[in-house]
Amino acid sequence: GDSVTQMEGPVTLSEEAFLTINCTYTATGYPSLFWYVQYPGEGLQLLLKATKADDKGSNKGFEATYRKETTSFHLEKGSVQVSDSAVYFCALSRTGTASKLTFGTGTRLQVTL
Amino acid sequence: GAVVSQHPSRVICKSGTSVKIECRSLDFQATTMFWYRQFPKQSLMLMATSNEGSKATYEQGVEKDKFLINHASLTLSTLTVTSAHPEDSSFYICSARDLGVPPLDTQYFGPGTRLTVL
Numbered sequence: 001g002d003s004v005t006q007m008e009g010p011v012t013l014s015e016e017a018f019l020t021i022n023c024t025y026t027a028t029g030y031p032s033l034f035w036y037v038q039y040p041g042e043g044l045q046l047l048l049k050a051t052k053a054d055d056k057g058s059n060k061g062f063e064a065t066y067r068k069e070t071t072s073f074h075l076e077k078g079s080v081q082v083s084d085s086a087v088y089f090c091a092l093s094r095t096g097t098a099s100k101l102t103f104g105t106g107t108r109l110q111v112t113l
Numbered sequence: 114g115a116v117v118s119q120h121p122s123r124v125i126c127k128s129g130t131s132v133k134i135e136c137r138s139l140d141f142q143a144t145t146m147f148w149y150r151q152f153p154k155q156s157l158m159l160m161a162t163s164n165e166g167s168k169a170t171y172e173q174g175v176e177k178d179k180f181l182i183n184h185a186s187l188t189l190s191t192l193t194v195t196s197a198h199p200e201d202s203s204f205y206i207c208s209a210r211d212l213g214v215p216p217l218d219t220q221y222f223g224p225g226t227r228l229t230v231l
Contacts, residue, residue, distance in 0.1 A: 004156075036222075043117065043206065043222035044157075089156070100147075101220065103156040 002027040006090050006104035013080055013111050021075040021107045023064075023090035031092040033057075033066055033073040034101070038087045047075075047088070080111045115141045117209050119223035126197055127231055134192045134226045136207030142187040143209035147220065148180075151204040163190045197230045204228075 007022040025033065032051045036044040048057030053068035062077045073090060090104040116139040126132050136146055144165050149157040161171045161182050169182035179201075181193040190209075194201050204227050208220040 041224065043119075043224040044208075045222070046219065100159060100162065101157075102159075105154070105156045 002031070002092060002094065002102045004090050004092055004102055004104035006088075006107050008105075008107070009087075010108040010110055013109070015082055015111055015113055016079045017111075019075070019077040019080045019084075019109065021088055021090075021109070023073045023075065023104060025071050025073065025090075025092050027071075027092055027094065027102075029094065030068075031094050033064070034091045034093070035062070035064055035073070035075050036089040036091060036103075038089065038106070040086070044089065080109070082111045082113060085109055085111045115209075115211050115221040117207065117221045117223040119205075119207055119226050121226060122224065123227045123229075125229045125231065128198050129196055131193055131195045132197055132228060134194075134205055134207075134228075136190045136192070136209070136223055138188045138209045138211075138221070141209075141211045141221075143190075143211065144187065145210045146184060146190040147208045147210075148182060148190075148192050149206040149208070151206060151225070157206060160192075194228065197228070199230045202228055202230045 003026045005024050034049045035047040037047045038044045048059040050057040050066035056065045064073050064075045087106045087108045089106045091101045093101050118137045120135045146163045148160045151157045160175045161169045163169045163182050163184040165184045184190040204225050206225040208222045
């Protein structure tokens with residue numbers, strides 16, 4: 001079955017540091033890939049997405065590239081801020097399967113001054 | 114943007130009682146809503162897919178009679194945990210798909226409901 005593997009957290013960084021959160025997936029065919037962010041006390045929000053190989057999703061300074069050869073979708077940001085502290089979920093969805101999402105376990109990011 | 118609300122945000126109940134959780138799409142119509150369960154430090158697990166006007170589709174291993182789902186309108190779905198027990202304590206999250214957005218798996222999530230069964 002489909003699965004998503006994320007690096008375990010928590011990840012603690014100083015403000016302005018470079019961020020990478022690794023995500024790899026297992027799925028047949030060509031799934032769509034997503035990063036969701038969950039701020040404290042709030043629901044998950046779509047951060048970025050990519051629907052085909054070599055696509056780069058980007059939003060709010062975050063970016064991730066769909067790498068089919070390595071089945072990866074790593075999240076990166078060049079300079080994190082305290083306000084980026086949240087839990088980040090990598091997810092996939094099979095095209096045409098009524099939008100069922102398969103999530104990774106989530107990675108908590110804590111950014112300090 | 115599209116907003117999904119859940120009520121209540123937090124509920125504590127005694128073992129054996131039933132609890133109803135509401136999920137509403139506030140500014141859009143949602144033909145499909147999803148119910149997830151999240152355990153501490155674990156991922157969201159899809160419990161069921163709820164389609165307006167029809168029976169919900171449950172994931173393997175989810176008890177239909179335990180977790181009753183009703184999607185009576187395009188803006189409201191409810192999850193009722195029947196005869197709740199301490200092992201049902203969890204964080205329940207709903208999401209809704211916007212009719213107006215292309216079918217590229219854009220789901221809008223509610224803030225979740227924390228259920229504690231004593």
